[in-house]
Amino acid sequence: EVQLAESGGGLVQPGGSLRLPCAASGFTFSSYAMSWVRQAPGKGLEWVSSISASGGNTYYADSVKGRFTISRDNSKNTLFLQMKSLRVEDTARYYCAKGGFYDSSRLYNWGQGTLVTVSS
Amino acid sequence: DIQMTQSPSSLSASVGDRLTITCQASQDISHFLNWYQQKPGEAPKLLIDDASNLQTGVPSRFSGSGFGTDFTFTISSLHPEDFATYYCQQYDDLPYTFGQGTKLDVK
Numbered sequence: 001e002v003q004l005a006e007s008g009g010g011l012v013q014p015g016g017s018l019r020l021p022c023a024a025s026g027f028t029f030s031s032y033a034m035s036w037v038r039q040a041p042g043k044g045l046e047w048v049s050s051i052s053a054s055g056g057n058t059y060y061a062d063s064v065k066g067r068f069t070i071s072r073d074n075s076k077n078t079l080f081l082q083m084k085s086l087r088v089e090d091t092a093r094y095y096c097a098k099g100g101f102y103d104s105s106r107l108y109n110w111g112q113g114t115l116v117t118v119s120s
Numbered sequence: 121d122i123q124m125t126q127s128p129s130s131l132s133a134s135v136g137d138r139l140t141i142t143c144q145a146s147q148d149i150s151h152f153l154n155w156y157q158q159k160p161g162e163a164p165k166l167l168i169d170d171a172s173n174l175q176t177g178v179p180s181r182f183s184g185s186g187f188g189t190d191f192t193f194t195i196s197s198l199h200p201e202d203f204a205t206y207y208c209q210q211y212d213d214l215p216y217t218f219g220q221g222t223k224l225d226v227k
Contacts, residue, residue: 037164045156045164045207047216061215062121095163105211106154108175110163 002026002109004096009114016086020114022079022096030054030074033099035107036081038092048094049081050104064090086118122146122210126219132227139195141222143208148188152212155184155193158221159204168193198224 008020022034035050049070050059058070069082079096093115097107123146133139143153151171156164166175168184171191181196195202203226208219 044221045158045209045218047209047218050216059214103211105152105216106166106169107156107164108166110165112163 002098004098004109004111006094006096006111006114009094009116011117011119012086013120014086014088014118016118017082017084018086018116020081020083020094020096020116022081022111024077024079024096024098027098029072029077031101033102033104034070034072034079035097035099035104036070036079037095037097037107037110038090039095039113040089040092043092046092050099051079052103053101083116086116088118090116091118092116121215122149122213122217124208124210124217124219126206126208126222128222129220130223130225132225133198134227135198135200137198139198139202139224141193141206141208143186143191143193143219145189145191145210145212149210149212151187152210153184153186153191154209154211155182156207156209157202157204158207164207 003025005023036048038048051070055072067085071080093113095113096111098109125144153171155168158164167178172184183194205221205223207221
């Protein structure tokens with residue numbers, strides 16, 4: 001059974017940083033693209049970033065480009081989202097999601113998410 | 121960016137009703153469209169990809185159709201567990217973009 005478990009969320013001040021890990025199990029992690037999607041409280045879904053299976057290709061939404069970095073450690077079956085220069089508008093639940101072999105066009109499995117609150 | 125416009129944004133219905141949601145893309149996205157279901161307090165779940173391809177284990181009362189810019193999502197007969205929010209998402213081009221969602225509640 002595919003399992004994805006995000007952690008690392010919490011309260012951070014504007015301008016601060018957080019690193020979100022997502023521990024994966026139940027599938028061959030190194031074979032699949034992965035993504036982060038966020039959802040502001042009471043709002044819809046927003047794609048944030050994706051990474052290829054090898055980690056060699058990364059993609060970002062304009063809203064986070066230059067501030068967020070997606071990475072993965074295939075030896076530890078873990079996906080990361082490094083977030084810097086956080087803004088109030090980054091407040092959201094952050095989900096990690098499993099894509100397909102080639103890309104994250106389809107998000108087949110999702111974690112339960114971790115809540116990031118950016119506030120002074 | 122490709123804009124995805126869903127309608128309606130909310131809908132009240134009863135068990136047994138037939139439901140249709142529409143999703144319009146701001147440009148031609150061929151068949152590159154997903155539909156997700158999200159229940160309160162839960163993560164989204166992929167129901168349909170390629171506009172009409174039902175995922176394994178998803179009940180056949182769910183269906184999708186469309187091509188180009190106009191797409192529909194249908195539940196043929198609502199079950200109690202179907203009351204949720206539904207999102208379309210295009211993957212023709214990055215950034216992947218979602219519709220604003222359609223919240224379905226009990227009439």
